[in-house]
Amino acid sequence: MLKQFLRELEDDLDNAVEGKHRRLVVISGDDPSKVGEAVKEVLLLYDRIRYRRDMEKGTVLYMFHDEFEDAKKIKDIVKAGVKENRKNIELSINVYEASKKLLGSTYQGLVLDLTHDLRPNDVGRLVEVVEGGAPVILIVPKWEEWDTRITLFKKLLTVPQYPEPRHVFITWFKRKLLAHPSHIYHADKEEIIKQEKFESPKWVPKRPEIPEKTRFPKKLYELALTQDQVNVIQGIEWLLGRKKSHRVLTVTADRGRGKSGAVGIGLIGFVETFKKSKGGFAKVIVTSADPIGVQTLFSLAMKAANVLGIKAKRVEKKGYVYELHGEGWSIEYWPPADAAVKSADLVVVDEAAGIPVPLLHKIWKNHKRSLFATTIHGYEGAGRGFNVRFLPALKNDKKTELKMIHMTEPIRYAPGDPVERWLYDSLLLDAEPAKLDSEDLKAIKEKRLKYLKLDPEWLFSEEGEGVLRQLFGIYVLAHYRNEPDDLAMIADAPHHTPRAVVTDTGKVVGAIHLAEEGPIPEDMIDELLAGGKIAGNIIPDRFLKHLRVRDFAYTKGWRVVRIATHPDVQGKGIGTFGLERVSEEASERGYDWVASGFGVTAQLLRFWLRSGFIPVHMSPDRNPSSGEFTILLAKPLNEKLRSLIMEANRLFRRRLVMALHLNYRDLEWDVAKLILETDPLPVQPDLKVPRFHPVDLDRLWIYAYGPMTFEAASDLLYRLSLAYWSQPKAWRPEVDEEMKIVLITKVLQSKKWEEVEEETGIPFKKQTAILKSFARKALKHYWGIEDGGKGVSKTALDAFLAFRGRKLLDF
Missing domain, CATH: 3.40.630.30 (Gcn5-related N-acetyltransferase (GNAT))
Structure with missing residues (x-):
């Protein structure tokens, strides 16, 4: 039965190579010898097709869990068999823990051992590193028992109160395998569960057209694999010009369209052109939710620098590139929160869908040039959320010049790939809300x-x-x-x-x-x-x-x-x-x-x-x-x-x-105010009047009605602000909204006058007036003191002597 299965598969794989499409192959079973033998034969069949067509040597990625003996046995059988008989392929064996590091790589085949685990993120990530014309082989347990197997991922989903997981997702996953063109073989029973071919039209590659006039070297454009990538590189050229306060480029794409690679190529053109035209240092900050997400960008940037003969040095941490730099330029990775506030000639946000919209706003507003690239459908985040919530703000801002590029052509395989359709359907990567009438x-x-x-x-x-x-x-x-x-x-x-x-x-x-x-x-x-x-x-x-x-x-x-x-x-x-x-x-x-x-x-x-x-x-x-x-x-x-x-x-x-x-000095004032106003129980229910030494009362009076500056009385205002937000509402002086805001930002958060003005819109002079007014309100409300032309006491010394030896309790 395996021979019959391989004969049908051979025709389909031959057609897949012609059409630069991938094919889905599933080998089911619990007997590692039979499963290993079946996987080996599929790979050797694929090897013969590649050899017959005189294709370059290809690498098949093999992913497994090395802590399980049966998984190791399957791997050893496949490895030995392929090594002994192959002519045109080699295996690259890896464990799932390293899957993130493989982002951006390209392989000529894939084997995923799902015997002990089915983690959707791994499937979504790894299937997309395979180029067209290659098989995607899934090793799974006995087909009839797979649904209820306790996988590593299922164990992670349990808690002490509920130690047994549900068994729903694998049933769904199996149904989707059966619903799409696939080849499914039960190795233990030596039976064909399903064998459905897909008719792929012959693929004819299109050479991208390079613009006649470019500011970047033509050699950079020649690195582009698709017209979409050319458009992205040209868009980064566009960022060099600037008429309005902000110039923003957005790049959207489905998975596998070469978005990050095109950006990496274009950045080398940007830094080289920018430093020459501006006569200074060119600094680019790139960011994403994780440094792993920008490794493809850095890889292609390094390749582009080499093509232009530019000396570029890498700065690495824990095996990841964090910076490329050369004479007069640098491209640096920073976490999103840091990227929002650091100065740069251009900020690039890769996988912008994985970053909250308020932070995207901050990055945009704080920089003259910015590039936001995002996947629309993928495991990184919700690209459509980026489109729905962030793009309208960019489009409606009169101070922002916006250019949008959408990439549609896949890099690794031809359009209409059946494995991509299966993947999107299985993991709901293209799920949409209902259309409302x-x-x-x-x-x-x-x-x-x-x-x-x-x-x-x-x-x-x-x-x-x-x-x-x-x-x-x-x-x-x-x-x-x-x-x-x-x-x-x-x-x-x-x-x-x-x-x-x-x-x-x-x-x-x-x-x-x-x-x-x-x-x-x-x-x-x-x-x-x-x-x-x-x-x-x-x-x-x-x-x-x-x-x-x-x-x-x-x-x-x-x-x-x-x-x-x-x-x-x-x-x-x-x-x-x-x-x-x-x-x-x-x-x-x-x-x-x-x-x-x-x-x-x-x-x-x-x-x-x-x-x-x-x-x-x-x-x-x-x-x-x-x-x-x-x-x-x-x-x-x-x-x-x-x-x-x-x-x-x-x-x-x-x-x-x-x-x-x-800790909360940079907490948004409106968030702080909302929290502090949720006060069903006062922080200090017995605090009716703050306890001030008469000397301090005299100082407060001089500040409120005299020439003393805020800086000289800041300790008093701080204690009064603490008291205001801590005592029962009935015992507080009446203050308006602006006064509350200044008490939070200037007094409690100790921000500079200009910082308060920038964040709240309250000018410096008004801030000082508000704080003087608050001091007067506090004097009258707590101590019945109003401006009488005299100080609180005859002299500060008399006050000190009168209170000497008493326990002085501040708020």
Whole structure:
């Protein structure tokens, strides 16, 4: 039967080479000898085809888990057989832990041993390094038993309370293998499960046309493999000119279009041309969510420099390139948050979809030239979210000159590749939200909404797939970090639950991903209090570690992992409706709380506060990739938890107000203000009047009504600001919104006058007037002191002598 399988496969692989398309081959079984033999024969068949066609020697990437004996045995059989008989291919054997490092590489074939693990991110990443005309071979367990195998990834999805995963995703994955052209062989039974050929038209390569007039050397353009890449290099030329305050180039593409490579080539042209035309040093900053993401860019930049005969030196850390530099120029990697504030002649954001939109705005606004490149459909992030949320701001800004390039032609294979279609379908890389018509919009306006409780088995079935695609499509658009692993998590994580908000017309307009957390097993509580770790259970873990409240370990609730609204109808109350239903269902289940954690922005925080969620913790530093502080909020569902969460909020606000000049000096003022105003319990309930020494009162009076500067009285204003944000509302002086903002930014965060003006729009003179006014209000409100033409006491010395020996308590 294997011979028959190979005969049919040979015809299809021959056609694949003609059409520069890939072919999908699956070898199933638990007998490593039979599986290894079958994989070896497929590779030798492919080798003969390449040899017969007089093709260059090719490299087949072989990925496996080296901790399993059967996987090692299969690998050894394949390796020995290919080494002994091959004429035109060689194996490159690697382990999955190194898969990220292979991004940007190109191979002439692929073997993925999925016997012990099926991690969607690995599949999405590795299948796309294979060029056209090659097989993608998947080694899987017994076909009939594969669904329920406990894989490494499934183990990662379990928590102590739910030690057994669901078995949904592999069933879905198998169904998609059967739904697309593929060759599936059961080695143990020596049976053909499926064999379907794909008719690929003969591929005729198109030579890209190089523009007649270029500022960059023609040799750079000759490195381009497609016309799309030529267009990107030409677009980087365009960045050299500048008429408006900002010149921005955007490059969008599906996976495998050569986006990063084209940018890398163009950057060498940019730095060389820029330093010559401007007569100075040319500095480019490149950034992405991870330095791994820019390795292809650096690789092609190095190649371009070599082609031009430019001496370029690499700076590496832990095996990754962080910088290229030469005489008069440098191209440097920095994390996104750093790239936003560092000066450069050009900032390049690769995989911009993996970075929050507020940070993209900051990078754009802080630089005269910027390039944002992103994948539309892929495992790096939601490219369509970039299009929906960021591009409109660029287009509508009168001070920004924008050029947009979209790449469509694949680099490694011809258009219409069947393996690409299978990959996108299996991992929902091209999932889209439902298209809304006038009736749908009317239903939303009239609040004709339903809350759907979704069962993962149904959702991943043929019947539920339409809802799944709409649901996941909303995630793809709304979230800057959306990966294939998330799809499998929804399917198989036993404590995770999907929910949806739909119109009565049947369209999904809201997507919610929930995780049940708590109670913590008794034998793990002390370990967590001492700094130990636990899978999942993020909310109970943070309460134990930061609030030291043992009782919270015995509670149970839902963490909102993600909530997203259809991009066409945001701001219509759909998210609020969804959270209300989630809270109701959680109460019905007997849960104690609903909570969530996310990178905080004022807009997001307002949404959660409106729905009754209370902030209880925030990370002490910004996430280096997102550039945001991570905040946790919780909503109590019973009286016991209400008192506990209110106390958590009180302690959190106390920490925040005391640390605004330290850890949170660069926290956005509107976020700080929103948090500080969530004060059902005052930080210091017994603080009616701040305790000031008469000497300090005299100083405060001189500042308020005399010539003393803020700098000379800053300690007094600081103590008064602490008191204002810490005491019960009824005991505070009345202040307006601008005064609150200045108290936070200038006094508590200790920012420079110009920094406050830049961030808040309040001019320097007005800031000084506001602070003087606050001092007068405080004197009158707390001590009944108004301007009487005299100081608070006869002399500071009299005041000191009168209070000498008393305990002086500041706030």
